Amino acid sequence: MTISSDNPLREGLRSRQVAEACSLVIFGATGDLTHRKLVPALYNLAAAGDLPPGLQVLGFARRDKTDESWRAELEESNRKNSRGGHDDALWASFASGIGYHRGNFNEPEAYRALAGRLDEIDARGGTRHNRLFYLSTAPEFFPVVLENLKAAGLNEPRGGGWSRVIVEKPFGVDLATAQALNGVVNETFQEADTYRIDHYLGKETAQNIMVLRFANAIFEPLWRARFIDQVQITCAEHLGMEGGRGAYYDTAGATRDMVQNHLLQLLSLVAMEPPTDLSADSVRDEKVKVLRSLRPLDSAAVGENVVRAQYTAGAIDGVPVPGYREEDRVAPDSQTESYVAMRTFVDNWRWEGCPFYIRMGKRLPKKATEISLHLKQPPAVLFQKMPQGGESNVLTIRIQPDEGMSVRMLSKLPGTNLQIEPVKMDFRYWSSFGKGSPEAYERLLLDALAGDATLFARRDEVENAWKFIDAIEGAWHAGDRPPPMAEYPAGSWGPTEADLLLAERGHRWRRL
Amino acid sequence: MSQLGQETPVGQIASGLRALWEADHAKARAALMNLVIYAEDGTPLEEMAADAQTIAAEQACRALVIRNEPCPAGDERPPRAWITAHCRLGGAGGGQICCEQVAFDLCAHDNNQLRNIVFAHLDSDLPLVFWWRGELSDNFEPRLYSRFDRLVIDSDPWPDPAAGIARAADPEGAAHYVLHDVAWSRTHALRLAIADCFDDPGALGALAATERITITHSPHHPGAADLLARWFARGLRWDDLQAASIIDRQAAPGTPVSRVEIACGDDRFEVSDDGATIACAASQAGRETRRILPAAPSSPAATVGxxxxxxxxNELYLKLGLG
Known part of the structure; x- marks a missing residue:
């Protein structure tokens, strides 16, 4: 049963799709993501009045807990992690719809019991036989959870309701595993009911890319290789392998962990053609065309266009930190990159010949994710005294943490001489809007409840991204003559080789 | 220096503002709109400045706070002006974010002075939001309102809201600004809560069989209750006669609209606002549900924000058959 679009009292109240009441089952209920992100996101939605009435949240995990003890744990973590603070009355109202279901992921009986419990919830009314399953577990449990959901019949819509699944990244570790996982997912849930979360797409500034491009007449005419010289996408992290994260990271690396998903999603949004409408599939059709247009890299091309590196000992915030291979739970002879920089091309009409540079690194000087479009130089026939090494115009979109955008342009310095220097026009979300942006998970959960998949990755997006990445990983790990692993001191902006990659075309990394 | 800031000759406001920023480079100036808060009813400038501060905390703006007490010809006095900035701490480790405010005390015997004061102190290219407190006067004239992007009024205390709204909504038959009525906006959170009750198709079926709606409102806010009643009537396609026979309005102390009860056969829906939260209770098809939602903003300034x-x-408002 779906929400009634005939509610006459909805007129003029909301422009977005309305979230529908359902039972939300979180697998991995005792995990960090549930405590730090998911439940605070749901609470903040409730506090804003955006959650549908009748929503029931059911945590599924193997630890022995009761509804009450789990609620108490969640309340404590919500106090620490809620973006909008914690109100006891609102929490009490929200938490009255929270329950805990104990079970092992590989135990069919636990799923049958879950089905019974969901039926009881439906029988009480309010959830309308709608079920949303959130796989917030380690990826190795995805198949077993999905298979058991199917065996218990929980994947099938019933009673006029719907059954959807949210899958957390990583969606595989390469194309083959992604295809296998997608196969399992699609054997269990329809693709239209599958919501693959890439939390970058839930960020305000990522959503604003389409608005910036297609709601403003000033940018789109310039948004092409004829006027843009190069595009840079940077994701810099100052953190290393604290808190034992080396165990996972050393099996993944910067390319799989960040580029395959987040950064290629950003590249798609920047490079895509205008969609025919704002429906999920129209937007995703255009994004996937970009991924399919990425110039494939063979082994030789990987050596020429991609730089991988590991950090060596250095300093962050003035404090000495160890090198990557000395980090906790990282192999001393690790061949996993903590940094990757690449030059890629989108071989389509709009972007022919324009390089897209992507870099992602751990232990860089600061945390920042930004996209910059560097416009070509104007003819240097009038103002010969251009700033040394400077570019004329750069449009920057700051994804995080200082969300906003800026335009760099040249201006005459005050005075009787003709001196030209770059100046910057800056728009910052936090200075223009006192109200903080919602957390990415708030937006994404609400969209999944409303059945809007626009901000979720579709199967062909994921697989095309892996296809591109697999060529790089293959050259590094399966080739006869893998390109060398470069090094950079922790706290620096990456290896010299990455600078040389851009210097080949007279470019250089933007200073963040 | 008063609460309004530093008194400044009107002709030196621009340089005064510039000096304000030059004095403290740690502050960032922000503005998304021009916000004029205007009153002719004797509201103290300090009160209006406090409202500007409330709004600027979430909507960066250049605020022009104008009190105009029309005076007879011959008794004119020159306008007085004060400049200040409303600052807050930015997020993401940012410094102070500040919005300029210019307060004016006018004694104008015609509308030239008001128009000039407004036009001369707008931040260029930014939209103009004009919050006209009190009833519209002769100063509400085409050369002024032709520059508005949004006009905010509060029809609740007006003796003849329909006439006032008609004037505000379409003064020349081709209003190009968006009209907002605080009386209508006060009901926004309640309307959301009520609409939520009927998203369920079962409840929607009950809505079609509505027998009685009781709206309890503050004696000071009959307009909000009237707008709510019109909203029900429009949504449920009732004519005036049907609406009058089904919708009952009761005045009682409390929030502007403290309770809405909807009786549909055996089903009951009740949404109440105690100022702190909105509680929604439903008894539908033998099932009882209750939940808490955030309350509506309590002050006019917060409502405007x-x-x-x-x-x-805000198109629905204009379809409610007012004026």
Whole structure:
């Protein structure tokens, strides 16, 4: 049963799709993501009045807990992690719809019991036989959870309701595993009911890319290789392998962990053609065309266009930190990159010949994710005294943490001489809007409840991204003559080789 | 220096503001709109400045706070002006974010002075939101309102809201600004809560069989209750006679609209606002549900801030058959 679009009292109240009441089952209920992100996101939605009435949240995990003890744990973590603070009355109202279901992921009986419990919830009314399953577990449990959901019949819509699944990244570790996982997912849930979360797409500034491009007449005419010289996408992290994260990271690396998903999603949004409408599939059709247009890299091309590196000992915030291979739970002879920089091309009409540079690194000087479009130089026939090494115009979109955008342009310095220097026009979300942006998970959960998949990755997006990445990983790990692993001191902006990659075309990394 | 800031000759406001920023480079100036808060009813400038501060905390703006007490010809006095900035700490480790405010005390015997004061002190290219407190006067004239992007009024205390709204909504038959009525916006949170009750198709079926709606409102806010009643009538396609026979309005102390009860056969829906939260209780098809939602903003300034944050064309309001 779906929400009634005939509610006459909805007129003029909301422009977005309305979230529908359902039972939300979180697998991995005792995990960090549930405590730090998911439940605070749901609470903040409730506090804003955006959650549908009748929503029931059911945590599924193997630890022995009761509804009450789990609620108490969640309340404590919500106090620490809620973006909008914690109100006891609102929490009490929200938490009255929270329950805990104990079970092992590989135990069919636990799923049958879950089905019974969901039926009881439906029988009480309010959830309308709608079920949303959130796989917030380690990826190795995805198949077993999905298979058991199917065996218990929980994947099938019933009673006029719907059954959807949210899958957390990583969606595989390469194309083959992604295809296998997608196969399992699609054997269990329809693709239209599958919501693959890439939390970058839930960020305000990522959503604003389409608005910036297609709601403003000033940018789109310039948004092409004829006027843009190069595009840079940077994701810099100052953190290393604290808190034992080396165990996972050393099996993944910067390319799989960040580029395959987040950064290629950003590249798609920047490079895509205008969609025919704002429906999920129209937007995703255009994004996937970009991924399919990425110039494939063979082994030789990987050596020429991609730089991988590991950090060596250095300093962050003035404090000495160890090198990557000395980090906790990282192999001393690790061949996993903590940094990757690449030059890629989108071989389509709009972007022919324009390089897209992507870099992602751990232990860089600061945390920042930004996209910059560097416009070509104007003819240097009038103002010969251009700033040394400077570019004329750069449009920057700051994804995080200082969300906003800026335009760099040249201006005459005050005075009787003709001196030209770059100046910057800056728009910052936090200075223009006192109200903080919602957390990415708030937006994404609400969209999944409303059945809007626009901000979720579709199967062909994921697989095309892996296809591109697999060529790089293959050259590094399966080739006869893998390109060398470069090094950079922790706290620096990456290896010299990455600078040389851009210097080949007279470019250089933007200073963040 | 008064609460309004530093008194400045009107002709030196621009340089005064520039000096304000030059004095402290740690502050960032922000503005998304020009916000004029205007009153002719004797409201103290300090009160209006406090409202500007409330709004600026979430909607960066250049605020022009104008008190105009029309005076007879011959008794004119020159306008007085004060400049200040409303600052707050930015997020993401940012410094102070500040919005300029210019307060004016006018004694104008015609509308030239008001128009000139407004036009001369707008931040160029930014939209103009004009919050006209009190009833519209002769100063509400085409050369002034032709520059508005949004006009905010509060019809609740007006003796003849329909006439006032008609004037505000379409003064020349081709209004190009968006009209917002605080009386209508006050009901926004309640309307959301009520609409939520009927998203369920079963409840929607019950809605079609509505027998009685009781709206309890504050004696000071009959307009909000009237707008709510019109909203029900429009949504449920009732004519005036049907609406009058089904919708009952009761005045009682409390929030502007403290309770809405909807009786549909055996089903009951009740949404109440105690100022702290909105409680929704439903008894439908033998099932009892209850939940808590955030309350509506309590002050007019907070209501205006919220309606500005929502933006939009506010078209439904104009379809309610007012004026």
């Amino acid at each position: 919220e309606l500005l944050a929502r933006g939009g064309r």
